[in-house]
Amino acid sequence: MTVDAIFEATIQVLLSHGSMRLNTTRVALRAGVSVGTLYQYFPNKQALLFAVLERHLEMIVSAVEVACHDHHGVGTEAMAEAVVKAYLQAKAKQSDVSSALNLIAVELDARNLIEAANQRGEEAIAAMLSTASDGRPGDLQVVAQTLLAAIYGTVRTFYERGSPPAAGDKVEKQLTVMCRAYLSASRREERAQA
Amino acid sequence: MTVDAIFEATIQVLLSHGSMRLNTTRVALRAGVSVGTLYQYFPNKQALLFAVLERHLEMIVSAVEVACHDHHGVGTEAMAEAVVKAYLQAKAKQSDVSSALNLIAVELDARNLIEAANQRGEEAIAAMLSTASDGRPGDLQVVAQTLLAAIYGTVRTFYERGSPPAAGDKVEKQLTVMCRAYLSASRREERAQA
DNA sequence: AGAATATATGAAGTTTTCTTCAAATTTGGA
DNA sequence: TCCAAATTTGAAGAAAACTTCATATATTCT
Numbered sequence: 020m021t022v023d024a025i026f027e028a029t030i031q032v033l034l035s036h037g038s039m040r041l042n043t044t045r046v047a048l049r050a051g052v053s054v055g056t057l058y059q060y061f062p063n064k065q066a067l068l069f070a071v072l073e074r075h076l077e078m079i080v081s082a083v084e085v086a087c088h089d090h091h092g093v094g095t096e097a098m099a100e101a102v103v104k105a106y107l108q109a110k111a112k113q114s115d116v117s118s119a120l121n122l123i124a125v126e127l128d129a130r131n132l133i134e135a136a137n138q139r140g141e142e143a144i145a146a147m148l149s150t151a152s153d154g155r156p157g158d159l160q161v162v163a164q165t166l167l168a169a170i171y172g173t174v175r176t177f178y179e180r181g182s183p184p185a186a187g188d189k190v191e192k193q194l195t196v197m198c199r200a201y202l203s204a205s206r207r208e209e210r211a212q213a
Numbered sequence: 214m215t216v217d218a219i220f221e222a223t224i225q226v227l228l229s230h231g232s233m234r235l236n237t238t239r240v241a242l243r244a245g246v247s248v249g250t251l252y253q254y255f256p257n258k259q260a261l262l263f264a265v266l267e268r269h270l271e272m273i274v275s276a277v278e279v280a281c282h283d284h285h286g287v288g289t290e291a292m293a294e295a296v297v298k299a300y301l302q303a304k305a306k307q308s309d310v311s312s313a314l315n316l317i318a319v320e321l322d323a324r325n326l327i328e329a330a331n332q333r334g335e336e337a338i339a340a341m342l343s344t345a346s347d348g349r350p351g352d353l354q355v356v357a358q359t360l361l362a363a364i365y366g367t368v369r370t371f372y373e374r375g376s377p378p379a380a381g382d383k384v385e386k387q388l389t390v391m392c393r394a395y396l397s398a399s400r401r402e403e404r405a406q407a
Numbered sequence: 408a409g410a411a412t413a414t415a416t417g418a419a420g421t422t423t424t425c426t427t428c429a430a431a432t433t434t435g436g437a
Numbered sequence: 438t439c440c441a442a443a444t445t446t447g448a449a450g451a452a453a454a455c456t457t458c459a460t461a462t463a464t465t466c467t
Contacts, residue, residue: 021444037320039232042424053446058426121315126231134374165367165387172366173359180328193359196402200394208390215414236454247416252456 022060024050029071033119038126043067068123069132075113075120076136082109083167087143094153095206099166099198102144106170107191110178118178140167148202156205157212166198173197216254218244223265227313232320237261262317263326269307269314270330276303277361281337288347289400293360293392296338300364301385304372312372334361342396350399351406360392367391 028050032041043064047054061067086105090098110117124133145163149155156162177190222244226235237258241248255261280299284292304311318327339357343349350356371384 039317039320043426044424054426055428055446056444059444062426064425123233126233130375137374161383161387165384165391168370169363169367169388169391172368172370173363174366175369176362176366180331181324189355190359193355194363196398197359197363197391197395200398201391204390204394237456238454248456249417249458250415253414256456258455 021050021052021056024052025057025060025067026071026074029067030116030119033123034115038068038123041068065127069127069129072120072124072127072129073132075116076132078113079106079109080136080139082106083140084143087147091147091150092152095148095151095156095202096153096199098147098151099202100195102147102166103170103191103194103198107174107187107194110174111187114178117175118181121175121179137167154206154209156202157209162202162205166201169201170194170198215244215246215250218246219251219254219261220265220268223261224310224313227317228309232262232317235262259321263321263323266314266318266321266323267326269310270326272307273300273303274330274333276300277334278337281341285341285344286346289342289345289350289396290347290393292341292345293396294389296341296360297364297385297388297392301368301381301388304368305381308372311369312375315369315373331361348400348403350396351403356396356399360395363395364388364392 025046028046028048029041031049032045036045043057044054046067047057050057057067061070082105083102086101087098090101093101123129141160141163144167145159148159148163173194174190177186182190219240222240222242223235225243226239230239237251238248240261241251244251251261255264276299277296280295284295287295317323335354335357338361339353342353342357367388368384371380376384
């Protein structure tokens with residue numbers, strides 16, 4: 020479909036030129052359509068970028084939500100593993116998209132969009148953690164928030180660096196170790212304070 | 214100094230308008246000088262952004278390096294604590310700058326700059342870890358890399374979200390728990406494999 | 408003070424980018 | 438086949454941004 024071609028082109032231009040040098044003509048050209056066509060589907064440049072971002076966020080969050088839902092009731096270690104894996108897979112499925120989009124996320128009035136996506140992710144994680152078979156961690160909100168931020172931030176850092184996909188396994192392993200350790204430590208702290 | 218005013222103005226414009234709507238006129242206006250003056254000091258817009266970024270990276274990395282150097286020979290838990298604290302303090306010292314700069318970092322040919330900064334940070338951490346009194350973690354390179362990425366990414370995520378500075382304490386606490394747990398777990402894995 | 412040097416100004420030229428719209432093309436049904 | 442609706446085109450107008458440079462102001466030194 021034309022719209023998909025435009026989406027794809029936006030990503031490509033973002034990757035090869037950066038958001039500062041992204042302009043509608045370039046996107047249209049890359050998409051193999053004319054500028055006019057682009058404006059048929061998006062009222063202006065900002066709307067285009069917004070749509071591309073929205074699309075990607077939805078994909079990531081829903082992946083996390085599904086993973087959390089599928090892992091209610093298991094131990095925290097398995098939970099850590101599951102979330103890390105889900106997030107990493109979702110990212111890998113469109114690794115180029117990921118790094119490109121971080122360039123525009125903050126440009127737009129996308130704060131709310133991102134905030135909402137985070138919220139959903141955090142809630143899914145908190146809900147899952149509360150069902151842990153080996154005891155729930157302390158402050159659910161805080162732990163869920165930190166966990167998501169750590170996964171999100173670490174992965175992003177690696178992607179931006181353009182690490183080879185081969186490194187993905189290493190990242191997953193280390194992240195899993197870290198998240199597991201964190202959740203265990205959280206429970207320990209919890210017990211210590213009680 | 215004029216140059217400092219321009220630096221500061223760049224950050225401000227970046228924050229209030231985003232990199233896409235950042236232009237030399239706006240920066241000059243905000244700095245209280247004329248466009249001509251700006252071009253007296255920077256050959257073009259790109260050079261300006263590059264300089265601002267460079268300045269900031271140097272500040273952050275050197276803070277990490279100092280912290281690492283000051284903590285050679287202590288236990289890994291203390292190390293985790295030290296690095297987290299150093300990084301967070303450096304960021305906090307110019308919290309606005311931090312989030313603003315991530316907007317342009319990838320725009321420029323700044324890959325090398327960032328790569329170099331990361332390199333230095335990782336090396337400092339690896340060097341410190343290798344002197345741990347309670348046993349060095351497994352693959353020093355990988356652990357240092359992951360640790361830095363996790364701290365960097367997590368902090369960035371929080372900053373971009375515009376969390377109130379009050380939340381800084383909570384972030385520091387959680388990050389410390391996480392990094393400590395990670396380093397302990399790394400050592401445990403090391404022993405298990407040996 | 409006066410000359411020499413350094414710094415600042417901002418209007419104007421050039422280039423880039425955004426967006427529109429009348430005309431051309433394609434699509435799908437009667 | 439023929440028509441009407443949907444889609445596409447890209448040249449061109451309008452707006453925004455980059456950069457230059459001749460002129461003006463300030464600073465420093467003798």
